[in-house]
Amino acid sequence: MLFTKGVLMFQKLHEPDPGITIEIDGVPAAAEPGETVAAVLLRQAEPWSRLTPVTQSKRAPYCMMGVCFECLAEVDGVASVQTCLKPVCHGMRVARHRGRRRLAT
Numbered sequence: 001m002l003f004t005k006g007v008l009m010f011q012k013l014h015e016p017d018p019g020i021t022i023e024i025d026g027v028p029a030a031a032e033p034g035e036t037v038a039a040v041l042l043r044q045a046e047p048w049s050r051l052t053p054v055t056q057s058k059r060a061p062y063c064m065m066g067v068c069f070e071c072l073a074e075v076d077g078v079a080s081v082q083t084c085l086k087p088v089c090h091g092m093r094v095a096r097h098r099g100r101r102r103l104a105t
């Protein structure tokens with residue numbers, strides 16, 4: 001998937017209710033109660049969730065229903081969370097996966 005830097009691929013039809021703020025790679029992002037982390041990721045200027053382990057290509061949420069696993073990211077320190085199934089909550093910290101995951105020893 002190609003991304004054009006700085007161009008939003010998705011945006012809400014209305015201004016998001018600024019009730020919830022999450023952090024994506026250390027950058028605050030507005031979110032609304034009831035939406036998923038993947039939905040917030042797709043509204044960002046860089047709407048990807050992970051880099052592939054082999055080619056380091058960017059992948060973004062795709063199916064939005066827990067089937068494709070393209071939306072995996074780290075959420076509050078937990079790796080490989082399907083962000084399309086994870087509702088946002090205030091103060092949530094999201095980190096995009098960058099390449100191969102390490103196994104805990």
Ligand code: FES
Pocket residue numbers: 038060061062063064065066067068069070071072082083084085
């Ligand atoms: S977007 Fe397909 S599993 Fe999350």
